[in-house]
Amino acid sequence: MKKQLVAGALALAMLAGTVAAAGCASTAPTSDARPDVPAGAPPLMPANHDGRFESLGAPGCYGCHGASERSNPMLNGTVALPEDHYVDGSSQTLELDPTHEQCNTCHVQS
Template sequence: MRRHLVAGALVVAMAFGALAAAGCSGAAPAEDVNANVPAGAPPLMPATHQDRFETLGASGCYGCHGASERSNPMLNGSKAMPEDHYVDGSSQTLELDPTHDQCNTCHVQG
């Protein structure tokens, strides 16, 4: 009897898992907030970045989008900062240029 209950519970759990996965696969893709940004304009921050600059400052932005000795950008899949955002115009300095430490001045919330 106990085996049947465990097997039944497993079947129910698998069915709910399959339904959950099916529901997620039909989700609409995230909107590209930069689709209508004019050429040469700084990209907008996506909604997922809400209040990040206010909380973490430029070092929070650099932690994902900046360069390190191992990679550029540090977070796989994020957009790398342009070279002109670094001291001496080179990401090899691994140091953010002070004139670019107010990220949300140009990169507003999208």
């Protein structure tokens, strides 16, 4: 009897895992919040960035997406700034190019 309970619990756990994996696999990745954004345009900032540029400016963007002596980008899991956003076109300078300090000009909020 005990073996049957253990086998039944194991089968139930395997079934639950299969259902969970199937649910994740059916979710299609989203490429952008707005399909009207032309190909090659800078990506939109997610909705949870509302007001961040207005309150923090470019240093606020650089604080997560920029390079430091320890990592590029500084915050794990964020998208790194492209090389052309840095002085001399290199993240090794660790300095944002002044022509790219108006992040919300190209990267509008969705």
